[in-house]
Amino acid sequence: xxxxxxxxxxxxxxxxxxxxxxxxxxxxxxxxxxxxxxxxxxxxxxxxxxxxxxxxxxxxxxxxxxxxxxxxxxxxxxxxxxxxxxxxxxxxxxxxxxxxxxxxxxxxxxxxxxxxxxxxxxxxxxxxxxxxxxxx
Numbered sequence: 286x287x288x289x290x291x292x293x294x295x296x297x298x299x300x301x302x303x304x305x306x307x308x309x310x311x312x313x314x315x316x317x318x319x320x321x322x323x324x325x326x327x328x329x330x331x332x333x334x335x336x337x338x339x340x341x342x343x344x345x346x347x348x349x350x351x352x353x354x355x356x357x358x359x360x361x362x363x364x365x366x367x368x369x370x371x372x373x374x375x376x377x378x379x380x381x382x383x384x385x386x387x388x389x390x391x392x393x394x395x396x397x398x399x400x401x402x403x404x405x406x407x408x409x410x411x412x413x414x415x416x417x418x419x420x421x
Contacts (some may be wrong), residue, residue: 286303286314302314339373342373343373345373346371346377349377349380350380353383353384354384355379355383355384357376357380357382358379359376360375360376
């Protein structure tokens, strides 16, 4: 509780929102601490075991590329020399988008990005499915 109070003070927030003068935790403080406990549990027991290291990402990328036969361009990472390799996560997302029939209008197939920075702003999920950027 003291760490939470100190964080509020450092952030110039009203620490009285989380405890009274006697140090008794408020309802908000109890909810925040419960959330942090829950979040730590999920990250440690569910998310962390599913994270991929570079070798596993490369294996999954290669497996998916063979399985899907995607014609999408392969984005490359920013490394130079012997470390230069496909950007595996962006490549996997591009391949899945490329082979999904309801996603494949010509504008999206042509827009399939070679650079990972472009992925975020290129497509949006609408009630009708994935759509490319509007050209208004």
